[in-house]
Amino acid sequence: MIGQILAHTPAWVFALFLVLLVFGLMQTRTRTVRRIPALLLPAGMIALSLAGIQSSFGLAPAPLASWAVALAIAAMVGHAVFRDRRVSYDAAAKTYFVPGSWVPLAVIMAIFFAKYVYAVMNALNAAVVSTPLFVLGLSAVYGVLSGYFAARALNLIGLTQEA
Numbered sequence: 001m002i003g004q005i006l007a008h009t010p011a012w013v014f015a016l017f018l019v020l021l022v023f024g025l026m027q028t029r030t031r032t033v034r035r036i037p038a039l040l041l042p043a044g045m046i047a048l049s050l051a052g053i054q055s056s057f058g059l060a061p062a063p064l065a066s067w068a069v070a071l072a073i074a075a076m077v078g079h080a081v082f083r084d085r086r087v088s089y090d091a092a093a094k095t096y097f098v099p100g101s102w103v104p105l106a107v108i109m110a111i112f113f114a115k116y117v118y119a120v121m122n123a124l125n126a127a128v129v130s131t132p133l134f135v136l137g138l139s140a141v142y143g144v145l146s147g148y149f150a151a152r153a154l155n156l157i158g159l160t161q162e163a
Helices: 002-007 011-026 035-057 061-081 103-123 132-162
Strands: 031-034 088-090 095-098
Touching: 011 103, 031 035, 035 061, 035 095, 035 103, 035 132, 061 132, 088 132, 103 132
Parallel strands: none
Antiparallel strands: 031 095, 088 095
16 A cells, blocks of 8 residues: 555655755754754745645635644744754854754654645545544644744744844
């Protein structure tokens, strides 16, 4: 069955997986990053998550609300509680010092695989994908995962404003 699923997966999905894998692996290295590139990954992952809502359920109010509430809660909690205090900002160079971490790779892969598993379930006509609980639950999962990246962006923006 897995072979059939992979055989019917469009080539662009594998390409997207590789691109996301590379971006995730880049996050495992300690690096110095300029402002705009530092904010592009969080923005891109939030956009990918929102695209998951749109492609799965359309921009209907209930899934969007579930996604947005979960994103907001995860961003606030992540920013307040799980902030990486090792990240710093150099105002003179306008760069961030970002220590490497495997967490962004895990979150990127979670967003990708949530979207992929949904697509497979939908292609197999699994009845559960249209139930309200599933729709709201998956939307919330996308939101929580995006909230991680929103919290990272809030941390970076906060460091910029403190400098």
